[in-house]
Amino acid sequence: MEASKVDMFIMANAKNFESYQLSQIRDKLIAADESKWPMVQMVQLKDPSTSLIISIFVGHFGIDRFIIGDVGIGVGKLLTCGGFGIWTIIDWFMIQGATREKNMEKMQQIL
Amino acid sequence: MIRNNLYLLLSGACLLGYSWIALNYLDPAFSDNKYFNGCLIKAITGIPCPSCGTTRSVLALSRGEILNSVMLNPFGLIVLLILLATPVWILVDLLRKKETLAQCYRYIETLLLCPGVAIPVIAIVLCNWIWNIYKGL
Numbered sequence: 747m748e749a750s751k752v753d754m755f756i757m758a759n760a761k762n763f764e765s766y767q768l769s770q771i772r773d774k775l776i777a778a779d780e781s782k783w784p785m786v787q788m789v790q791l792k793d794p795s796t797s798l799i800i801s802i803f804v805g806h807f808g809i810d811r812f813i814i815g816d817v818g819i820g821v822g823k824l825l826t827c828g829g830f831g832i833w834t835i836i837d838w839f840m841i842q843g844a845t846r847e848k849n850m851e852k853m854q855q856i857l
Numbered sequence: 858m859i860r861n862n863l864y865l866l867l868s869g870a871c872l873l874g875y876s877w878i879a880l881n882y883l884d885p886a887f888s889d890n891k892y893f894n895g896c897l898i899k900a901i902t903g904i905p906c907p908s909c910g911t912t913r914s915v916l917a918l919s920r921g922e923i924l925n926s927v928m929l930n931p932f933g934l935i936v937l938l939i940l941l942a943t944p945v946w947i948l949v950d951l952l953r954k955k956e957t958l959a960q961c962y963r964y965i966e967t968l969l970l971c972p973g974v975a976i977p978v979i980a981i982v983l984c985n986w987i988w989n990i991y992k993g994l
Contacts, residue, residue: 806897806898807982815966817965818965819866821969822870827895827897827909828897830877835897
């Protein structure tokens with residue numbers, strides 16, 4: 747793919763990935779075929795800030811985990827009163843990283 | 858999630874679950890104090906959350922009082938089923954060197970993401986929550 751296009755994508759989505767993943771994504775995107783561009787644009791990346799807000803307000807019910815696609819952990823949180831309240835608090839700090847990891851997984855599926 | 862991580866997480870969760878139930882079984886008043894009752898929402902607001910009463914429900918089931926446990930919180934049945942099945946399933950998987958539990962976990966994850974399944978499940982959880990508040994668990 748064209749480097750300028752890839753750089754635009756990276757700039758627009760930098761907050762959705764861990765900083766150490768950005769160079770890897772850039773290299774993969776540049777090496778990827780032009781036909782993958784529509785798919786890259788279509789992929790639904792989750793915003794870590796949104797998941798943090800959801801986690802603070804309704805993380806007790808596991809909804810933050812449901813939103814990012816970690817349904818199993820979400821059910822676990824829901825059935826255990828948010829992991830006895832402890833997991834809820836841990837997830838306030840973990841959810842942004844978890845969201846970025848999930849976004850990376852989505853990108854890896856395409857590339 | 859990688860199989861080993863998933864199995865580690867599930868065994869850890871089961872271990873914690875069993876310890877929590879054992880503590881409550883040995884001392885029925887264990888989670889009945891005002892400092893820590895196992896639920897953040899109930900401790901702060903006084904309103905029960907959708908899964909409040911699950912421990913009491915599992916304990917009632919262990920005494921064989923099925924009706925009593927369902928009346929307390931039907932989630933107790935699901936939790937007890939998960940607690941009983943998961944360790945055995947993990948052991949069988951490890952011994953046979955297969956990953957049937959991980960496959961089942963992934964299947965349930967994708968199933969629960971379908972709107973046709975997700976919406977009824979959310980409705981059931983909400984109904985249970987309203988019932989919990991009505992019962993004043």
